[in-house]
Amino acid sequence: MSPMITVTNLTKRYGDVLAVDNVSFQAPPGSVTGFLGPNGAGKSTTMRCAVELTPATSGEVTILGQRYRDLPNPAARVGILLDASAQHAGRTGREVLTLGAMTLGAPKARVDEVLQLVGLTPKEAKARVGTYSLGMRQRLGIGHALLGNPEVLILDEPANGLDPHGIHWMRGLLRGFADAGGTVLLSSHLLHEVQLIADRIVMIGRGRIVADGTVDELIADHGNLEDMFLERTATTSREGFAA
Amino acid sequence: MTADLTPTHPSDQTGTEMTSTQPVAADPMAHPLTQMAARPAPKVELLKPTTVFDRVGFGSLVKVEMRKFLDTRAGAWLLGIGLASAVGIALICAVFYRQLTEITGTSWTMLAGFVGFGVQLLVPVMVILMFTTEWTQRTTLTTFSLEPRRGRVVAAKGVVAVAVALALWLFQYGMAAVGSAIGGAVHHIDVDWSMDWKILAGSLAAYIMSMAMAAGFGMLFMNTAAAIVTYMALPMVVSTLGLAGSKVQAVLNWVDLSTASVPLLLGEWKANDGWQLLTASLIWVVLPVVLGTWRYLRTEAK
Ligand SMILES: Nc1ncnc2c1ncn2[C@@H]1O[C@H](COP(=O)(O)OP(=O)(O)OP(=O)(O)O)[C@@H](O)[C@H]1O
Numbered sequence A: 001m002s003p004m005i006t007v008t009n010l011t012k013r014y015g016d017v018l019a020v021d022n023v024s025f026q027a028p029p030g031s032v033t034g035f036l037g038p039n040g041a042g043k044s045t046t047m048r049c050a051v052e053l054t055p056a057t058s059g060e061v062t063i064l065g066q067r068y069r070d071l072p073n074p075a076a077r078v079g080i081l082l083d084a085s086a087q088h089a090g091r092t093g094r095e096v097l098t099l100g101a102m103t104l105g106a107p108k109a110r111v112d113e114v115l116q117l118v119g120l121t122p123k124e125a126k127a128r129v130g131t132y133s134l135g136m137r138q139r140l141g142i143g144h145a146l147l148g149n150p151e152v153l154i155l156d157e158p159a160n161g162l163d164p165h166g167i168h169w170m171r172g173l174l175r176g177f178a179d180a181g182g183t184v185l186l187s188s189h190l191l192h193e194v195q196l197i198a199d200r201i202v203m204i205g206r207g208r209i210v211a212d213g214t215v216d217e218l219i220a221d222h223g224n225l226e227d228m229f230l231e232r233t234a235t236t237s238r239e240g241f242a243a
Numbered sequence B: 001m002t003a004d005l006t007p008t009h010p011s012d013q014t015g016t017e018m019t020s021t022q023p024v025a026a027d028p029m030a031h032p033l034t035q036m037a038a039r040p041a042p043k044v045e046l047l048k049p050t051t052v053f054d055r056v057g058f059g060s061l062v063k064v065e066m067r068k069f070l071d072t073r074a075g076a077w078l079l080g081i082g083l084a085s086a087v088g089i090a091l092i093c094a095v096f097y098r099q100l101t102e103i104t105g106t107s108w109t110m111l112a113g114f115v116g117f118g119v120q121l122l123v124p125v126m127v128i129l130m131f132t133t134e135w136t137q138r139t140t141l142t143t144f145s146l147e148p149r150r151g152r153v154v155a156a157k158g159v160v161a162v163a164v165a166l167a168l169w170l171f172q173y174g175m176a177a178v179g180s181a182i183g184g185a186v187h188h189i190d191v192d193w194s195m196d197w198k199i200l201a202g203s204l205a206a207y208i209m210s211m212a213m214a215a216g217f218g219m220l221f222m223n224t225a226a227a228i229v230t231y232m233a234l235p236m237v238v239s240t241l242g243l244a245g246s247k248v249q250a251v252l253n254w255v256d257l258s259t260a261s262v263p264l265l266l267g268e269w270k271a272n273d274g275w276q277l278l279t280a281s282l283i284w285v286v287l288p289v290v291l292g293t294w295r296y297l298r299t300e301a302k
């Protein structure tokens, strides 16, 4: 089946910083693609370029065969969570979902379905997002991504702040989503978690691809993802933590 | 980490990863979202596919922006205070109606200037917030993911600003009528109810212009404090420059929007008034809106 996310020669330059340097990879349907790399490697920038929140310097990203902005009702087909903290502190969780549902055209009942799915209680849903813990914001963000009928999920560190129940739940959710034919691109620093969840890995360091393949292929020589990560990114990671 | 934590990991069954996949839309029951939440109570739940729009309509963008305009505490308070002040001022005017009419005459429209004082101060702040909080609260990430064609979002916000201007204008004149009716009845004064369409239309135009100016400043600064301070203070600073002498004032007549809009509110136009209003609104309204829109459409959302 043809890939659902195709990144082609994507470059993003900030002044003299090359945040993303000629990156190409694909995320196929029916699988979870883990997007890994040290801090500042360019993962978030790549994801923002994919949904055109950040204009790329060159190259392009297509999702479901089109540029994101050319998809009619794009957020109904592509669920996005880039930063759970990026919500108006003065709105309630329910209000945030309601605004999303109104834009996508999902019925009001969808908001309740989603709240229940991500495990936010009715009382929590009525509270302002400013009072939420990080994990609650993350749940709200995941819920927002699921408001439409997404076939693709693009999630930037969604497990960040989730409790063990939440992480376990999300693992099941993403697995079920991919097994039903969905496409997941997921960035994370939780390598053990990624090893459990992901089918494929794309790894970048200082804006460049350093590894791309199935989890099984990539850990064949190392036994686990962490050792593989530390080796592949040894030359691109920050200094100061060297053993 | 143990393998039994992994729910049916396809790569455990060699060779099944890519072959077992099906088109997503083919069977609604095979939809991905079939999992449950572990919090607060782990109960199995099926999230069914939902109906959605084929495309995001401009009408729903306007509805959503209107709702966002009012759904925060700041928005509700500002509007509430503005409206309450209009009611309060109208009643005060009614109480002192005799003294007022001795100065301003008995036309019902003359109350509108007083009644609108609070609204005209606070509602531009709401319009500024509508544009700036997207950046300060970083909701642009959501807003521009839902509608990546940012021009449509800006246009929807613009429609909201104009709709608000229209609604407040109606409210202001409505309260002016109420205040005049009460004042006239209590003080036994014959209110002049004639409609001066020039003044009514002119004040509506002034309303819309101040909303557009607020929108432009909000987009240009993308920062609430900077936009509000500039929106409020800069015109005043420019006006006071006129104290420097009549030569400066002669130039300012073409620049200062507050003096240039006076004919709009009085309905009396002299020789150059139209042209002065044009140049002043080009500077204060058109320029900020054009530059602000350009910035709003291009700035990276992160
Ligand atoms: N607006 C900007 N101006 C200058 N440099 C920027 C800007 N935004 C991002 N960068 C740089 O781009 C690089 C990539 O950042 P990015 O946020 O994509 O990394 P990341 O892989 O998501 O890191 P993390 O794991 O810490 O989230 C970093 O070096 C960062 O400093």
Ligand SMILES: [Mg+2]
Residues within 6 Å of the ligand: A043, A044, A045, A156
């Ligand atoms: Mg990041």
